[in-house]
Amino acid sequence: MIIVMEPGSSKERIDAVIRRIEDLGYGAHPIYGVERTVIGCVGHEDKSPLSQLESMPGVEAAIPILKPYKLVGREFKPEPSVLDFAGVPVGGERLAIVAGPCSVESRQQVLEIAHAVREAGAQFLRGGAFKPRTSPYAFQGLRGKGLEYLCEARAATGLKIVTEIVSVEDLPLMNEVDVLQIGARNCQNYALLNAVGQTKKPVVLKRGMSTLISEFLMSAEYILSEGNYNVALCERGIRTFETATRFTLDLNAIPVIKSLSHLPVLVDPSHGTGNWHYVEAMARASVAAGADGLMIEVHPDPKNALSDGPQSLKPEKFQKLVVEVRKIGEAMGRKI
Numbered sequence: 001m002i003i004v005m006e007p008g009s010s011k012e013r014i015d016a017v018i019r020r021i022e023d024l025g026y027g028a029h030p031i032y033g034v035e036r037t038v039i040g041c042v043g044h045e046d047k048s049p050l051s052q053l054e055s056m057p058g059v060e061a062a063i064p065i066l067k068p069y070k071l072v073g074r075e076f077k078p079e080p081s082v083l084d085f086a087g088v089p090v091g092g093e094r095l096a097i098v099a100g101p102c103s104v105e106s107r108q109q110v111l112e113i114a115h116a117v118r119e120a121g122a123q124f125l126r127g128g129a130f131k132p133r134t135s136p137y138a139f140q141g142l143r144g145k146g147l148e149y150l151c152e153a154r155a156a157t158g159l160k161i162v163t164e165i166v167s168v169e170d171l172p173l174m175n176e177v178d179v180l181q182i183g184a185r186n187c188q189n190y191a192l193l194n195a196v197g198q199t200k201k202p203v204v205l206k207r208g209m210s211t212l213i214s215e216f217l218m219s220a221e222y223i224l225s226e227g228n229y230n231v232a233l234c235e236r237g238i239r240t241f242e243t244a245t246r247f248t249l250d251l252n253a254i255p256v257i258k259s260l261s262h263l264p265v266l267v268d269p270s271h272g273t274g275n276w277h278y279v280e281a282m283a284r285a286s287v288a289a290g291a292d293g294l295m296i297e298v299h300p301d302p303k304n305a306l307s308d309g310p311q312s313l314k315p316e317k318f319q320k321l322v323v324e325v326r327k328i329g330e331a332m333g334r335k336i
């Protein structure tokens with residue numbers, strides 16, 4: 001249910017409605033607009049008690065939300081969201097470029113890549129310190145040391161850092177991180193989604209490899225329903241019958257999600273293809289299809305990378321990608 005307040009409603013009237021919503025046992029999620037405030041009510045399925053809100057002073061209308069996801073949907077917030085990712089706007093005119101190694105491998109590796117991607121035009125440095133690997137025998141990440149190196153790279157370059165959280169227990173270690181990433185394998189880890197929702201940190205939520213768009217949006221709803229609205233969705237490829245590429249990058253997801261949700265959509269063509277040869281083409285296609293940003297794996301020595309080497313671009317290839325993507329961006333009215 002969405003409670004639409006009359007234009008120019010006083011703070012007292014808005015607060016009174018929020019209190020009533022909470023007294024009835026629902027969560028209240030106000031959006032304070034320039035002209036009017038709308039309040040999303042979420043909670044148990046029986047919406048009948050909420051109809052009494054319509055008679056409260058300052059309330060213009062109470063409108064039911066028909067979709068299963070509420071706060072992430074366009075019904076609740078028709079205009080696209082421009083998020084604040086540690087001071088960098090995501091979802092606006094400027095494309096968000098997140099780049100860096102799959103895994104943080106050493107201090108020198110991260111610093112070298114950070115300088116290279118910053119120079120090429122990235123605003124965010126990605127790097128996994130905690131790695132959820134398919135095999136328990138594969139490199140699992142440098143953990144705390146990896147986070148330290150990322151912070152050092154931020155201090156040296158000014159890039160904001162994005163790193164994956166794989167477990168609720170690791171949350172206290174993430175205080176210094178600018179943006180939390182929830183990886184494809186944890187897209188439906190509801191305990192983790194709730195815990196991240198209770199923080200105020202920006203989140204990149206990656207789509208699971210077998211997750212429907214409707215399920216993906218419900219996963220985002222978990223985070224928003226806990227009060228954290230700073231969520232960007234990331235398409236990273238789904239599993240299909242095709243084996244020529246590691247995954248099939250679902251570009252359909254971009255216009256579909258953008259029509260259903262106000263949240264920004266990023267695309268990760270590195271995991272989406274699994275092969276560096278195809279990354280630039282799919283990055284261009286993503287921006288042409290309306291993506292709000294890209295997440296790209298970059299490594300100075302892909303042959304010796306500890307994870308995802310075959311899909312990682314060398315810094316000079318990444319630089320070229322940004323040049324090419326910038327051209328497409330300009331045609332779409334977007335800047336880098």
Ligand SMILES: [Mn+2]
Nearest residue numbers: 102297307308
């Ligand atoms: Mn990777």
